[in-house]
Amino acid sequence: MSYQSAKAAFADWGVDTEAALQRLRSIPISMHCWQGDDVRGFEQKTGTSGGGIQATGNHPGRARTPDELRADLEFAYSMIPGTHRLNLHAMYLDTDATPDRDEIEFGHFTPWVDWAKDQGIGLDFNPTFFAHPKADDNLTLSHPDREIRDFWLEHGRRSRDIAAKIGAALGSACVNNIWVPDGYKDTPTDRMSARVRLEASLDTMLATSLDKSQMLDAVESKLFGIGVEACTVGSHEFYLGYAIRKGTLLCLDMGHFHPTENIADKLSSVALSVDDILLHVSRPMRWDSDHVILLDDAILQMAQELVSADLLGRTRIGLDFFDATISRTAAWVIGTRNMQKALLRALLMPLDTLKSAENALDFTSRLTVTEEFKDMPFSLVWDEFSARENLPTGRALITELDRYQSSVSGRG
Numbered sequence: 001m002s003y004q005s006a007k008a009a010f011a012d013w014g015v016d017t018e019a020a021l022q023r024l025r026s027i028p029i030s031m032h033c034w035q036g037d038d039v040r041g042f043e044q045k046t047g048t049s050g051g052g053i054q055a056t057g058n059h060p061g062r063a064r065t066p067d068e069l070r071a072d073l074e075f076a077y078s079m080i081p082g083t084h085r086l087n088l089h090a091m092y093l094d095t096d097a098t099p100d101r102d103e104i105e106f107g108h109f110t111p112w113v114d115w116a117k118d119q120g121i122g123l124d125f126n127p128t129f130f131a132h133p134k135a136d137d138n139l140t141l142s143h144p145d146r147e148i149r150d151f152w153l154e155h156g157r158r159s160r161d162i163a164a165k166i167g168a169a170l171g172s173a174c175v176n177n178i179w180v181p182d183g184y185k186d187t188p189t190d191r192m193s194a195r196v197r198l199e200a201s202l203d204t205m206l207a208t209s210l211d212k213s214q215m216l217d218a219v220e221s222k223l224f225g226i227g228v229e230a231c232t233v234g235s236h237e238f239y240l241g242y243a244i245r246k247g248t249l250l251c252l253d254m255g256h257f258h259p260t261e262n263i264a265d266k267l268s269s270v271a272l273s274v275d276d277i278l279l280h281v282s283r284p285m286r287w288d289s290d291h292v293i294l295l296d297d298a299i300l301q302m303a304q305e306l307v308s309a310d311l312l313g314r315t316r317i318g319l320d321f322f323d324a325t326i327s328r329t330a331a332w333v334i335g336t337r338n339m340q341k342a343l344l345r346a347l348l349m350p351l352d353t354l355k356s357a358e359n360a361l362d363f364t365s366r367l368t369v370t371e372e373f374k375d376m377p378f379s380l381v382w383d384e385f386s387a388r389e390n391l392p393t394g395r396a397l398i399t400e401l402d403r404y405q406s407s408v409s410g411r412g
């Protein structure tokens with residue numbers, strides 16, 4: 001079967017494959033830098049692991065320098081159709097200087113900005129509130145000690161400023177996503193004070209209003225983490241309310257909820273109250289394990305909701321996974337392409353037919369169509385998408401991924 005016959009098969013259902021391909025081409029995915037080096041970053045002075053974030057595995061080839069990370073990213077982008085973005089964390093600064101977190105400046109990131117310009121990609125940013133001695137208690141912006149709070153406040157303020165400068169330099173709004181590890185291992189007595197402190201810190205941090213064409217604030221909730229099993233200060237309810245009150249983006253990380261919750265189901269509810277959404281597409285296995293995303297039901301449902309609810313225009317799609325047991329570059333390529341494949345499938349669904357059946361309470365037809373559609377030749381449309389950019393699929397892709405991995409396996 002060829003693309004032409006697949007095109008005809010979809011057209012038979014009233015689905016325009018060309019429109020789907022064109023749409024897919026225009027959706028940037030913000031690829032996370034931290035898959036390339038197991039969330040270590042490039043700080044010289046500080047930087048310890050922590051915050052409940054755990055990359056496991058010791059596959060060879062971890063990027064040890066910004067140059068290595070950029071080379072790995074260039075390879076990954078070269079295997080992924082479309083033009084995407086890079087999501088940087090503050091601890092990935094590229095400088096000989098050794099600023100502490102409360103001393104970082106735009107200048108420490110200019111090599112990334114120059115590179116992004118060169119690549120024609122946009123950048124997103126994150127303050128790093130973990131992997132630092134002042135975060136060892138898993139308390140930062142909600143710490144009872146004012147001095148510690150002030151230290152992290154300064155880090156947050158500087159991150160916003162850097163994000164705005166990045167956005168201005170690249171002519172594309174840089175999302176600055178705030179996630180703090182704050183929480184308690186055992187049942188706290190005074191949750192209220194901790195949340196009041198977090199809110200006050202965020203208010204201070206976000207007090208300066210910055211140009212939304214340059215930077216956008218986002219806040220990310222979490223259910224629990226290693227070491228903060230009993231209570232996370234920045235819970236979903238906390239940040240949902242905060243984002244609504246303050247007009248920030250709400251970041252939904254797919255690993256940050258109870259394992260049986262359907263994150264796709266949340267989009268339409270949240271979208272009624274916040275203007276813009278940030279996604280951290282991830283795959284939790286039993287906990288927030290950040291496995292590489294598969295083309296599985298959770299991702300397919302997420303993509304279908306984005307398309308069906310017409311939310312692509314106000315959702316930033318970011319990825320958040322890290323696996324050190326496999327080729328790190330392959331992980332990026334597989335995960336990012338899976339997000340695109342899910343979007344493509346969603347764009348190829350006969351949503352009008354399905355919505356009409358649903359509105360007529362004809363749930364039999366709805367079920368028949370969704371199940372019959374599983375046999376449609378989605379892969380031929382995907383292959384066409386890749387072929388138009390001369391990108392390999394299948395065995396040819398595996399050869400390319402292996403070749404690159406061999407070239408970095410000798411890194412110490």
Ligand code: RNT
Nearest residue numbers: 034053126179253280320
């Ligand atoms: C942690 C959050 C957060 C981080 C990154 C590195 O649980 O998901 O988004 O993974 O900031």
Ligand code: ZN
Nearest residue numbers: 220253280320
């Ligand atoms: Zn996340």
